[in-house]
Amino acid sequence: MITTDPRPVPPEPGAVPAARELFVRTVEIDDVGDLLAALPRADPALTFSWVRRGEGVVGWGEALRIETAGADRIAAADRAWVAAVSAMTVEDGVRLPGTGPVAFGSFAFSAGSPAGGVLVVPEVVLGRREGRTWLTTVRAEGAAADELGVDELGVDELGVDELGVDDVGHARVGATARTLSPTPVTSPGEVRYADGALSAREWSAAVAGVIARIRAGEVTKVVMARDVVATAQRPLDVRHLLSRLAAGYPGCWTFSVDRLVGATPELLVRREKGLAACRVLAGTIRRTGDDADDLRRAAELARSSKDLEEHELAVASLVRALRPYCASINVPEAPFVLHLPNVMHLASDVTGVVDGALGHPSTYRTHTPGGSGPSSLALAAALHPTAAVGGTPTPAALAVLAESERMDRGRYAGPVGWIGADGDGEWGIGLRSGEIAADDPHRIRLFAGCGVVAASDPAAELAESEAKLQPMREALV
Numbered sequence: 001m002i003t004t005d006p007r008p009v010p011p012e013p014g015a016v017p018a019a020r021e022l023f024v025r026t027v028e029i030d031d032v033g034d035l036l037a038a039l040p041r042a043d044p045a046l047t048f049s050w051v052r053r054g055e056g057v058v059g060w061g062e063a064l065r066i067e068t069a070g071a072d073r074i075a076a077a078d079r080a081w082v083a084a085v086s087a088m089t090v091e092d093g094v095r096l097p098g099t100g101p102v103a104f105g106s107f108a109f110s111a112g113s114p115a116g117g118v119l120v121v122p123e124v125v126l127g128r129r130e131g132r133t134w135l136t137t138v139r140a141e142g143a144a145a146d147e148l149g150v151d152e153l154g155v156d157e158l159g160v161d162e163l164g165v166d167d168v169g170h171a172r173v174g175a176t177a178r179t180l181s182p183t184p185v186t187s188p189g190e191v192r193y194a195d196g197a198l199s200a201r202e203w204s205a206a207v208a209g210v211i212a213r214i215r216a217g218e219v220t221k222v223v224m225a226r227d228v229v230a231t232a233q234r235p236l237d238v239r240h241l242l243s244r245l246a247a248g249y250p251g252c253w254t255f256s257v258d259r260l261v262g263a264t265p266e267l268l269v270r271r272e273k274g275l276a277a278c279r280v281l282a283g284t285i286r287r288t289g290d291d292a293d294d295l296r297r298a299a300e301l302a303r304s305s306k307d308l309e310e311h312e313l314a315v316a317s318l319v320r321a322l323r324p325y326c327a328s329i330n331v332p333e334a335p336f337v338l339h340l341p342n343v344m345h346l347a348s349d350v351t352g353v354v355d356g357a358l359g360h361p362s363t364y365r366t367h368t369p370g371g372s373g374p375s376s377l378a379l380a381a382a383l384h385p386t387a388a389v390g391g392t393p394t395p396a397a398l399a400v401l402a403e404s405e406r407m408d409r410g411r412y413a414g415p416v417g418w419i420g421a422d423g424d425g426e427w428g429i430g431l432r433s434g435e436i437a438a439d440d441p442h443r444i445r446l447f448a449g450c451g452v453v454a455a456s457d458p459a460a461e462l463a464e465s466e467a468k469l470q471p472m473r474e475a476l477v
C-alpha cells in the first residue's frame with residue numbers, strides 16, 4: 001500500500017511517492033458468465049465494479065492503494081498513477097481497454113471533504129468486452145506463490161490448483177477456467193431508514209431558500225442534495241447491492257469502489273484511443289410506470305423550458321471545461337430523453353478529440369494510438385464538478401449548496417471509475433449511490449440531488465429526490 005495523502009504537508013506539484021514494484025499479468029479466459037456473480041467476497045472495501053450491460057471490469061483484493069486529499073486530490077492521484085505504472089512489469093496478451101493494470105478510483109465531491117480520494121489496484125481483475133473475457137492478477141515483484149494468497153483472492157476457484165503456477169509465481173489460468181464459486185451472497189434483511197443531515201421537511205425549506213437566492217440573482221442554478229441513512233439487519237454484502245442495481249438499471253454503470261456503491265446514468269468522461277466522451281444529464285421527470293403516460297411525460301420534458309434551461313447550463317459548463325483539452329468538440333444541437341426505470345432525463349452526449357500535445361505525453365505506457373495527452377483522470381479533474389452536480393456559476397453554486405445542504409457529500413457526486421496503464425479509462429459521476437460506513441457494515445448513507453433553478457418548486461424537487469433514491473432503496477430489498 002502506498003499513500004499520497006498530502007496532509008500535513010501538501011506535495012510539490014508533480015511530486016509522487018515511490019511506487020511499489022508490481023508484476024501484472026493479463027490472460028484471456030473462457031467466458032465466466034455474469035461478472036458480478038464472480039465476485040468472491042462480500043466486503044465493500046475490497047470489492048470493485050464498473051459494469052454496464054454485462055461488460056466492464058470487476059476486481060477484488062488490494063495490491064496497491066493511493067490516497068489523496070484536498071483540492072488537488074484528483075490530479076495528485078493521476079500523477080501517482082503514472083509513477084505507480086512506471087514501476088510495474090506488465091504482461092498483457094489481450095490489449096483491450098481494461099486489460100493490464102487497472103486502478104479503480106473514487107473522489108470526494110468537495111475539496112475540503114475528509115473523504116479525499118483513492119485509487120486501488122485490486123489483486124485480481126476480471127473483465128469482459130465484445131465477447132472476450134480476461135483475468136488480470138497483480139502481485140509484488142518477487143513474491144512467492146503462497147504470498148500471492150490465491151485462496152484469499154478467490155482465484156483458486158478459477159482452477160489455478162489444477163493449472164499450476166508459472167515461473168514468476170503467477171497463477172496460470174488456462175482457456176478452460178472453471179466457473180467461479182464465490183461465498184454465498186447474503187441479503188440485507190430488514191432495513192430501517194432515518195433522516196440524514198436534514199429531514200424531508202427541512203430539506204424542502206432549504207430548497208425554498210435556495211430558490212429565493214436564485215430569484216434574487218445571487219446564482220443561476222444550484223444542485224441541492226440530501227442524504228438518508230439506511231441500517232440493515234445484516235452486514236451489507238456489496239454483491240447483493242451490485243447485482244440488484246445491474247439487473248434493475250442495466251443502462252447505468254454499476255460501480256463499487258472503496259465502499260461507494262451505485263448505478264450512475266451519468267458518464268463524466270471516458271477517454272479511449274484519443275477520444276473523450278461525456279454524457280451530460282440535467283432535467284428530470286419521474287416515471288409513472290404507465291407507458292403511454294411516460295411517453296407523454298417524455299415529450300413534456302423535452303419541451304419544458306425549466307428543464308431545458310437547466311440542461312443547457314450543464315452542457316455549456318462541461319464544454320467550457322473540456323475545450324482546453326480537445327483539438328475539436330462535438331456538441332449535439334438538442335438533448336435526447338434518456339429513459340431509466342425510475343426517471344427520465346434530458347441527456348447530451350458530448351465528444352471531443354483529445355489534444356495529444358497536452359498533459360503527460362511521455363509518461364503513460366502507450367499501447368493505443370491515443371495514449372498521449374491528458375489522461376482520463378486528468379480530464380475528470382478538469383471537468384469536476386459539472387453543473388449537473390454543482391450548479392452555475394460553479395464557485396457561487398458550491399458556496400450556496402455547502403451552506404444549504406448542511407452535510408458533507410463524501411464521495412457522492414464525485415468522479416468514480418477506473419483508469420488503465422495508458423491513461424484511458426472511464427469516470428462516472430457517483431450518483432444514485434450510497435456510501436457504506438467504514439465503522440459499521442450495516443449502515444449506508446444514500447444520496448440524491450436535484451438541480452434547482454428559478455422556476456423550481458420545493459415539493460417537486462423533494463419528489464424528484466425520492467425517485468432518485470429509488471435504485472438504492474430497491475437494491476437494499
Ligand SMILES: C=C(O[C@H]1C=CC=C(C(=O)O)[C@@H]1O)C(=O)O
Nearest residue numbers: 281282283284388448449450451
Ligand atoms: C444530482 C443528481 O442528478 C443529477 C443528474 C441528472 C439530473 C439531475 C437533475 O435533473 O436535477 C441532476 O443534475 C442525483 O441523482 O443525485
